[in-house]
Amino acid sequence: MKLPLTVHPEIGPPDTDSPWHLVFASRLPDVCAKHGRDAVEHRDQQLTFYRTRRGGRQVNALRLILRLLTIWQLSLLPRIDPDIVVHAQWPVCPACLAPARVYRAVGTALIALAALNVVALLLMTAAYIRPPSWLALAIFPGWIPFGLLVIMFLFRSGETFVLARISPDLREADIVSHPRFDQAVAGELAE
Numbered sequence: 424m425k426l427p428l429t430v431h432p433e434i435g436p437p438d439t440d441s442p443w444h445l446v447f448a449s450r451l452p453d454v455c456a457k458h459g460r461d462a463v464e465h466r467d468q469q470l471t472f473y474r475t476r477r478g479g480r481q482v483n484a485l486r487l488i489l490r491l492l493t494i495w496q497l498s499l500l501p502r503i504d505p506d507i508v509v510h511a512q513w514p515v516c517p518a519c520l521a522p523a524r525v526y527r528a529v530g531t532a533l534i535a536l537a538a539l540n541v542v543a544l545l546l547m548t549a550a551y552i553r554p555p556s557w558l559a560l561a562i563f564p565g566w567i568p569f570g571l572l573v574i575m576f577l578f579r580s581g582e583t584f585v586l587a588r589i590s591p592d593l594r595e596a597d598i599v600s601h602p603r604f605d606q607a608v609a610g611e612l613a614e
């Protein structure tokens with residue numbers, strides 16, 4: 424489903440090198456795009472994209488890591504911020520909200536694991552035990568930066584309710600949507 428976009432009315436067009444902030448030109452319907460079910464609420468959501476020649480592509484784990492690798496190769500300062508941010512009041516149904524809890528639980532477990540790792544290292548150092556080198560490596564370059572990125576990504580995935588692409592001219596978002604959402608957008612859905 425293609426929905427028109429417009430520049431965020433309060434933020435306006437960006438300066439060079441800062442991301443574009445966009446909003447949907449019209450209010451989103453009370454039907455979720457993923458399951459086609461009646462929405463229980465509209466959630467404030469930021470969808471993030473990297474700009475490519477073929478338009479905006481949603482930020483996901485693979486693109487994040489690819490971008491990180493490219494940055495390292497060119498030895499530039501890390502700039503992993505998105506190029507395009509779409510601010511939306513996204514309609515969500517109970518099924519949309521369920522995975523967020525799982526992602527959050529996994530993310531929290533990973534943080535706990537990283538903390539244990541650091542504690543183990545500190546205890547060993549305090550007891551003058553030479554920690555195995557893998558323990559230090561697990562912290563850097565393990566948890567920092569890769570673990571942190573994965574944790575960040577997990578927390579955000581729980582809040583990503585839709586998959587979309589942005590047209591190269593930034594005027595349109597192509598959303599992976601349920602037919603019932605499309606009908607609701609077209610105003611064809613019987614109330």
Ligand SMILES: [Zn+2]
Pocket residue numbers: 455456457458459460515516517518519520
């Ligand atoms: Zn849903």
